[in-house]
Amino acid sequence: MHIMEGYLPLTWCIIWFVISFIIVAFGIYQIKKIVDETPESKALLAVSGAFMFILSSLKLPSVTGSCSHPCGNGLGAALFGPAVTAVLATIVLLFQALLLAHGGLTTLGANIFSMGIVGPFVAWIVYKGLTKANISSTIAIFFAAFLGDLLTYVATSFQLAFAFPAPTFGSALTKFLVIFAVTQVPLAIGEGILTVIIWDRLKAYKPKLLDKLGALAPNEA
Amino acid sequence: MKFDMDYIAHNNELSETNPYFKLFLTIILLIVTLALDNLYFDIFIFIVMSIVILAIAKINYRSYLKFLTIPMAFLVITCIFLIFFFGKGDVIYETGIFGIVVTTDSWHYGIYTFFRVMGCLPSLGFLALTTPIAKIFHCLDTMKVPKILIEIGLLMYNTIFIFLNEIDTMQKAQKTRMGYNSYMNSMKCLADLISNIFLRSLDKSETLQNSLDSRGYAGELPVYVPPKEE
Numbered sequence A: 001m002h003i004m005e006g007y008l009p010l011t012w013c014i015i016w017f018v019i020s021f022i023i024v025a026f027g028i029y030q031i032k033k034i035v036d037e038t039p040e041s042k043a044l045l046a047v048s049g050a051f052m053f054i055l056s057s058l059k060l061p062s063v064t065g066s067c068s069h070p071c072g073n074g075l076g077a078a079l080f081g082p083a084v085t086a087v088l089a090t091i092v093l094l095f096q097a098l099l100l101a102h103g104g105l106t107t108l109g110a111n112i113f114s115m116g117i118v119g120p121f122v123a124w125i126v127y128k129g130l131t132k133a134n135i136s137s138t139i140a141i142f143f144a145a146f147l148g149d150l151l152t153y154v155a156t157s158f159q160l161a162f163a164f165p166a167p168t169f170g171s172a173l174t175k176f177l178v179i180f181a182v183t184q185v186p187l188a189i190g191e192g193i194l195t196v197i198i199w200d201r202l203k204a205y206k207p208k209l210l211d212k213l214g215a216l217a218p219n220e221a
Numbered sequence B: 001m002k003f004d005m006d007y008i009a010h011n012n013e014l015s016e017t018n019p020y021f022k023l024f025l026t027i028i029l030l031i032v033t034l035a036l037d038n039l040y041f042d043i044f045i046f047i048v049m050s051i052v053i054l055a056i057a058k059i060n061y062r063s064y065l066k067f068l069t070i071p072m073a074f075l076v077i078t079c080i081f082l083i084f085f086f087g088k089g090d091v092i093y094e095t096g097i098f099g100i101v102v103t104t105d106s107w108h109y110g111i112y113t114f115f116r117v118m119g120c121l122p123s124l125g126f127l128a129l130t131t132p133i134a135k136i137f138h139c140l141d142t143m144k145v146p147k148i149l150i151e152i153g154l155l156m157y158n159t160i161f162i163f164l165n166e167i168d169t170m171q172k173a174q175k176t177r178m179g180y181n182s183y184m185n186s187m188k189c190l191a192d193l194i195s196n197i198f199l200r201s202l203d204k205s206e207t208l209q210n211s212l213d214s215r216g217y218a219g220e221l222p223v224y225v226p227p228k229e230e
Helices: A010-037 A041-057 A073-080 A082-100 A108-132 A137-163 A169-205 A207-212 B004-010 B019-036 B039-056 B061-085 B104-130 B133-142 B147-176 B183-214
Strands: B091-094 B101-103
Touching (some): A010 A041, A010 A082, A010 A108, A010 B019, A041 B147, A041 B183, A073 A108, A073 A169, A082 A108, A082 B004, A082 B133, A082 B147, A108 A137, A137 A169, A169 A207, B039 B104, B061 B101, B061 B104, B101 B104, B133 B147, B147 B183
Antiparallel strands (some): B091 B101
């Protein structure tokens, strides 16, 4: 969920910008290292970023009829790792603000934190943890996408509760969680199923590529 | 057209004016609006920027309304939510349903948030609707934003439009073959589409790299800046 332009008070805008800046800077440093080693990967990164943007512009079919789109966090994080995904998400969010009026410039920091950092990071940990435990990568990717999506909304709820702690932080958080996170559960399951189908196709067509990116479970490689 | 905003950004009365000016004006206006958090100032900015967008940049009012509608819809919902479910303090209105009340606090939150967003949206719109993305990236480049970020951004921007055309073709092909006619079917179609796009994107990235290499790409995309007209 994009927090819209002007929704957060100035102090919180600055706080989220600072936090996101540190992590994105680390991601840029990592990308620089990757590009220095293999200059060809720049085009791959750019195209993957475009892929993430395109994903967010496709509508996910949902039962309730509410409009929602896949965020591709799980897929991105499982393929490229969280630091790189954070940088790509930063550019994607900037494009979304300027091309689609989703999100905004002042809330960019907060949006990067919830969608570009928390989501992919959770997805990556879940994915790596499950594949390490010898669980098939198809099941792992479902939980990665599901939890990555859900935790993004939980993070947004936290951010909003920090900004509007009325009457207390705790009660505001519960309300935001009920509104955002609980309604998001069916959508997160939808994204999980979608990601599993995509993952199946990828495993069938390009197993070598997934292996090269180190994205497959050890017993499948 | 899906990205009307990109077309508008390239075709309006202000798209050739100095991008630095537009970028800084937007950022300063946004920060001032947030910092002052004053209802009258928010309305003032909303009116002034709307006049700038409609009268000076000569952007079609329909496009501008379209730009405003989606965020506005969300805004109204969230502000109603803020007004009815938040805050403590003196009760100023009782709905009589489940003890839901409007308090001074929640009223304050809801109204201030609503007008803050109202003030900020046209400022964002000013930048988004009058400045092409490539120019914004060029500005950022001269402001010491890491080169690698700018390059990936620019390459990405070009690729997005190639993908959009492909998706359009693919979706039409799927729809003419009974795609998207039930929930599970649309899930499958969408997954087909996305995995296909992903595989295509890998091929594309290889082609892109080859075409860049064959034109002497050494990690920098030089941009032609036309000399100022006297």
